[in-house]
Amino acid sequence: xxxxxxxxxxxxxxxxxxxxxxxxxxxxxxxxxxxxxxxxxxxxxxxxxxxxxxxxxxxxxxxxxxxxxxxxxxxxxxxxxxxxxxxxxxxxxxxxxxxxxxxxxxxxxxxxxxxxxxxxxxxxxxxxxxxxxxxxxxxxxxxxxxxxxxxxxxxxxxxxxxxxxxxxxxxxxxxxxxxxxxxxxxxxxxxxxxxxxxxxxxxxxxxxxxxxxxxxxxxxxxxxxxxxxxxxxxxxxxxxxxxxxxxxxxxxxxxxxxxxxxxxxxxxxxxxxxxxxxxxxxxxxxxxxxxxxxxxxxxxxxxxxxxxxxxxxxxxxxxxxxxxxxxxxxxxxxxxxxxxxxxxxxxxxxx
Amino acid sequence: xxxxxxxxxxxxxxxxxxxxxxxxxxxxxxxxxxxxxxxxxxxxxxxxxxxxxxxxxxxxxxxxxxxxxxxxxxxxxxxxxxxxxxxxxxxxxxxxxxxxxxxxxxxxxxxxxxxxxxxxxxxxxxxxxxxxxxxxxxxxxxxxxxxxxxxxxxxxxxxxxxxxxxxxxxxxxxxxxxxxxxxxxxxxxxxxxxxxxxxxxxxxxxxxxxxxxxxxxxxxxxxxxxxxxxxxxxxxxxxxxxxxxxxxxxxxxxxxxxxxxxxxxxxxxxxxxxxxxxxxxxxxxxxxxxxxxxxxxxxxxxxxxxxxxxxxxxxxxxxxxxxxxxxxxxxxxxxxxxxxxxxxxxxxxxx
Numbered sequence: 001x002x003x004x005x006x007x008x009x010x011x012x013x014x015x016x017x018x019x020x021x022x023x024x025x026x027x028x029x030x031x032x033x034x035x036x037x038x039x040x041x042x043x044x045x046x047x048x049x050x051x052x053x054x055x056x057x058x059x060x061x062x063x064x065x066x067x068x069x070x071x072x073x074x075x076x077x078x079x080x081x082x083x084x085x086x087x088x089x090x091x092x093x094x095x096x097x098x099x100x101x102x103x104x105x106x107x108x109x110x111x112x113x114x115x116x117x118x119x120x121x122x123x124x125x126x127x128x129x130x131x132x133x134x135x136x137x138x139x140x141x142x143x144x145x146x147x148x149x150x151x152x153x154x155x156x157x158x159x160x161x162x163x164x165x166x167x168x169x170x171x172x173x174x175x176x177x178x179x180x181x182x183x184x185x186x187x188x189x190x191x192x193x194x195x196x197x198x199x200x201x202x203x204x205x206x207x208x209x210x211x212x213x214x215x216x217x218x219x220x221x222x223x224x225x226x227x228x229x230x231x232x233x234x235x236x237x238x239x240x241x242x243x244x245x246x247x248x249x250x251x252x253x254x255x256x257x258x259x260x261x262x263x264x265x266x267x268x269x270x271x272x273x274x275x276x277x278x279x280x281x282x283x284x285x286x287x288x289x290x291x292x293x294x295x296x297x298x299x300x301x302x303x304x305x306x307x308x309x310x311x312x313x314x315x316x317x318x319x320x321x322x323x324x325x326x327x328x329x330x331x332x333x334x335x336x337x338x339x340x341x342x343x344x345x346x347x348x349x350x351x
Numbered sequence: 352x353x354x355x356x357x358x359x360x361x362x363x364x365x366x367x368x369x370x371x372x373x374x375x376x377x378x379x380x381x382x383x384x385x386x387x388x389x390x391x392x393x394x395x396x397x398x399x400x401x402x403x404x405x406x407x408x409x410x411x412x413x414x415x416x417x418x419x420x421x422x423x424x425x426x427x428x429x430x431x432x433x434x435x436x437x438x439x440x441x442x443x444x445x446x447x448x449x450x451x452x453x454x455x456x457x458x459x460x461x462x463x464x465x466x467x468x469x470x471x472x473x474x475x476x477x478x479x480x481x482x483x484x485x486x487x488x489x490x491x492x493x494x495x496x497x498x499x500x501x502x503x504x505x506x507x508x509x510x511x512x513x514x515x516x517x518x519x520x521x522x523x524x525x526x527x528x529x530x531x532x533x534x535x536x537x538x539x540x541x542x543x544x545x546x547x548x549x550x551x552x553x554x555x556x557x558x559x560x561x562x563x564x565x566x567x568x569x570x571x572x573x574x575x576x577x578x579x580x581x582x583x584x585x586x587x588x589x590x591x592x593x594x595x596x597x598x599x600x601x602x603x604x605x606x607x608x609x610x611x612x613x614x615x616x617x618x619x620x621x622x623x624x625x626x627x628x629x630x631x632x633x634x635x636x637x638x639x640x641x642x643x644x645x646x647x648x649x650x651x652x653x654x655x656x657x658x659x660x661x662x663x664x665x666x667x668x669x670x671x672x673x674x675x676x677x678x679x680x681x682x683x684x685x686x687x688x689x690x691x692x693x694x695x696x697x698x699x700x701x702x
Contacts, residue, residue: 074477076427077453081484084457102428106435110461126425133432 003336007044009093009113010034010057013100014082015075016066018049022234023207024066025260026120030099031055032160036328046093048086060089079103087111095335102130108137114342116140116334118157121257122148138338140331143279146257154334158282159258160327161318165235166267168315169243176303177245177270179205179233180261182214187251187275189217190296194249194273195227197300202249204229205241242268247290247306250274251299259283266290267318269311273302283322289314354687357445358395360464361385361408364451365433366426367417369400373583374558375417376611377471381450382406383511387679397444399437411440430454438462446686453481459488465693467491467685469508472608473499489689491682494630497608505685509633510609511678512669516586517618519666520594527654528596528621530556530584531612533565538602538626540568541647545600545624546578548651553600555580556592593619598641598657601625602650610634617641618669620662624653634673640665 010033016024019031027049034047034057047053051061062085067073083104090096090111098104098117108115116138122128131139131151141147141156176198178191188204195202204227208214221227233241242248248265255278256262262272262283272290274280284290289309291302320326361384367375370382378400385398385408398404402412413436418424434455441447441462449455449468459466467489473479482490482502492498492507527549529542539555546553555578559565572578584592593599599616606629607613613623613634623641625631635641641660642653671677 072477074475077477077481080454080457081481084460085484088460103431106431107458107461109435109439110458124425126423126428130428130432133436 003332003339004040004042005044006042006094006335006339007092008037008042008046008335009086009089009096010037010045010047011083011086011096011098011100011104012047012049012053014050014063014066014078015068016050017069018047018053018055020066021069022232024068026099026101027066029118029120029159032162032324033097033099033328033331036160036324037331040325040328040332048082060086062086083107095338097331097335102127105130105134105137108134114138114338116154116338118142119146119148119151121146138334140334142258143256143282145255145279145282154337155330157327157330157334158322159260159263160324161260161263161267161322162235162324163267163318165239166242166264167239168267168269168311170269170311172246172270172306172311173242173244174201174246175244176200176202176247176249177205177241177265178202178249179238179241180250181209182206182218182229183209184213184217185252185254187253188213190251190253190299191249192218192221192227193296194251194299194303196221197296198303200246200303201225202227203241203244205231205233205238207232238264239268242270245270247303248272249299250280251293251296252277252280254278256280256283262290263318263322266314267322269315271306271309271311271314273299273306285313285317289317354683354690355391355393356395357393357686357690358443359388359393359397359686360437360440360444360447361388361396361398362434362437362447362449362451362455363398363400363404365401365414365417365429366419367401368420369398369404369406371417372420373585375419377450377452378417380469380471380510383513383675384448384450384679384682387511387675388682391676391679391683399433411437413437434458446689448682448686453478456481456485456488459485465489465689467505467689469493470497470499470502472497489685491685493609494607494633496606496630496633505688506681508678508681508685509673510611510614511675512611512614512618512673513586513675514618514669516590517593517615518590519618519620519662521620521662523597523621523657523662524593524595525552525597526595527551527553527598527600528556528592528616529553529600530589530592531601532560533557533569533580534560535564535568536603536605538604539564541602541604541650542600543569543572543578544647545602545650545654547572548647549654551597551654552576553578554592554595556582556584556589558583589615590619593621596621598654599623600650601631602644602647603628603631605629607631607634613641614669614673617665618673620666622657622660622662622665624650624657636664636668640668 012018012030018027020027045057047055063078067075087107090113096115276292286292363369363381369378371378396408398406414429418426438458441464447466627643637643644650
C-alpha cells in the first residue's frame with residue numbers, strides 16, 4: 001500500500017484556532033504538519049481541531065472555538081471532550097499524531113491505533129510521570145537538547161517555519177532587535193543591557209507574558225528613541241521589524257526547547273546572538289549564522305563581530321533545516337518507521 | 352446472584368488521602384460509602400484512592416499521596432493517571448461508582464462496565480458540557496435542589512455523616528456558632544451581623560478559603576470575647592464547639608448543594624438558622640429543627656424563637672435521613688436499579 005494513502009489523524013490543541021490568529025505555537029505546528037503532508041501528496045489527512053479551524057485537509061471538530069478565545073469555557077472540559085471524542089474515532093485511522101501534550105496518552109490503553117506524540121516541551125518535570133507511564137508509545141523531540149533520557153524517541157524533528165513572510169535581505173539594518181514572549185526566560189532585560197553597553201538602538205516586540213517582569217525590569221528602560229517596545233507583531237510587522245535588524249539578541253536564561261525566533265531571524269538573513277543553552281547550538285551554526293554566548297559581555301563582544309557573518313548563510317541554514325517541507329519530510333520518515341514496527345508487531349501476533 | 356457479591360469499584364479523588372486527614376469533602380463521602388457498604392455486608396468492594404488511603408475494603412492506588420498534600424505533583428497528571436489506570440481495570444468490576452467529577456466520563460466510551468456518578472456539585476456551569484455528552488450514563492444528585500434539568504438522575508442520595516464525634520446534648524450552649532469554609536458563599540460576614548444585632552457572642556471556626564474576604568470582612572470584627580475566630584476544627588474540636596452553641600448560623604449566599612454543617616449541627620442537637628437557598632429546606636425541617644430565612648433581620652428574629660425548637664427532633668432528623676447507613680442504603684437501591692437495567696440491556700442484545 002502506498003504510504004501516502006495511510007489515514008493520518010493530526011491532533012491539534014483547542015486553546016486556539018488551528019492555525020492560530022496570532023499566538024498559539026502548538027496549533028501552528030499542527031497546522032503546518034497537516035498542510036505540509038497534503039502538499040507532499042498525502043491523501044487521507046484529518047485535522048482534529050476547533051470547529052472554526054482552517055485546513056485543506058478534512059476537519060473534525062467538537063469544540064466551537066479555542067478556550068483562550070472564549071473565556072466561558074473551562075479549558076479542561078474542552079480539552080478532555082476534544083481528546084475523548086477524537087479517540088472514539090481512533091479505529092478510522094492508521095496513525096494518530098498527537099500535538100496536544102500528555103493527556104491523550106491516558107486514552108492509549110483503550111485504542112488500537114498507534115500514536116506518535118511530538119513533545120513540544122515539558123512544562124514542568126512532573127509531566128514526565130504521564131510520559132513514563134507510556135514508554136511503549138512513539139515520541140519525537142523538537143531538538144536533541146529537549147529530551148528526557150528515559151523516553152524512547154524515534155527522532156528529533158525540528159519545527160519548520162513558513163517562509164512566506166520572511167523576506168531575505170542582504171543589507172543589514174542598524175538596530176538590535178529582540179522579539180518573542182516578553183518574559184524572564186527569554187532574557188529581554190539582558191537584551192537591554194547589551195544595547196546600553198553597545199550604545200545601539202534596541203527594538204523590543206512581542207506579547208507581555210509576565211506583566212510584573214515587564215513593569216519592573218523592562219518598562220523603566222523604555223524611551224521614545226533608543227529603547228522602544230512596539231507590542232506584539234504579526235508576520236507582516238515581523239518582516240518589517242527584521243528589516244531594521246542588524247542582529248537579533250536572544251539571551252534566553254533557561255534552555256531553549258527549539259527557538260522559532262532564531263529560525264525566523266535567520267530566514268530573513270539576520271544573524272542571532274543567543275545564550276548557549278538548550279537547543280540554541282542546534283539552530284544557530286556558531287560563528288556562521290550567529291554567535292553562542294554565555295553572558296552579556298560575550299554578547300556585546302559578539303555584536304562587534306556580526307559583520308563577519310554571511311547573511312546568505314543564515315537564510316541557507318533555514319532553507320536546509322527549518323522549513324515546513326523539511327519538517328514534514330522528517331515526520332514522513334518517522335511515520336514510515338512506525339508503520340514498519342506496527343506491521344512487524346501485527347505479523348508476530350496475528351499469524 | 353446475591354447483589355452484595357457484585358464487584359463494586361469506588362472511585363475516590365486523589366486530592367487528599369481517603370479518608371482525608373482534615374479537609375476533603377469528596378474523599379470523605381467516598382470513604383463513607385466504601386466502609387458503609389462493607390458494614391452492610393457487601394463482599395467485593397474496591398476503593399481506588401491514593402496509595403496512603405485507609406480502608407477495610409481492597410485498596411488500589413496509583414498515586415502515592417494526595418496532590419494537595421504533595422505540591423510537587425501537577426494535579427491533572429495525578430488525576431488523569433489515577434482515572435486512566437482505574438479504567439484499565441474496569442472489566443474486573445460490575446459497577447464503578449465515580450465520586451471524582453466529570454473527567455472519568457470521558458473514558459466511558461472505552462469501557463463496558465456501567466458507571467454511576469455522584470455529582471457532588473457543578474463547580475462552574477461549563478462543566479455541564481461534559482455531563483451532557485454522557486446523558487446515557489447513571490447519575491445521583493446529593494439534593495433535589497442541586498440538579499441539572501437535562502440529566503437523567505436515578506435518585507437523590509443525601510450525604511451521610513459519621514455520628515461518632517457528634518454528641519447529642521439536650522442542654523443548649525449560650526453562643527452563636529458559625530463554622531465551615533470561611534468564604535463569602537457561606538456568609539460568615541452575615542453571621543457577624545446577626546451576632547451584633549442580637550448582642551450575643553459568636554464563635555467562628557473553619558479553614559479560610561478566601562484570604563481577602565477574611566482580611567476585609569471578617570478580621571476587623573474579631574476581638575477576644577464577643578466575636579472569636581478559632582481556626583479550623585477537627586471532629587473532636589467540632590464536638591466541643593457545638594457544645595457551646597445555642598444555634599448554628601448558616602446564612603449561605605448561594606444555593607447550598609447539600610450542607611454537611613447543617614446535618615452535623617442537628618446531630619449534636621443544635622438547631623440551625625439557614626438561608627432558604629438550594630438544599631437548605633431539604634436538610635432543615637423549617638420550624639422543627641431550625642429556621643429558613645431570607646435575610647439577616649429574619650435570622651435575628653429566628654434567634655429569638657430558637658427555644659421553641661426541640662433539640663431531640665434535630666438529632667432524630669439526622670438519624671432518620673443523614674447517617675452513613677441511610678446514605679449507603681440509598682446507594683444500594685440505586686445499584687440495584689442499575690443492575691436491573693443492565694440485565695435488561697444485556698438480554699436485549701445477547702439473546
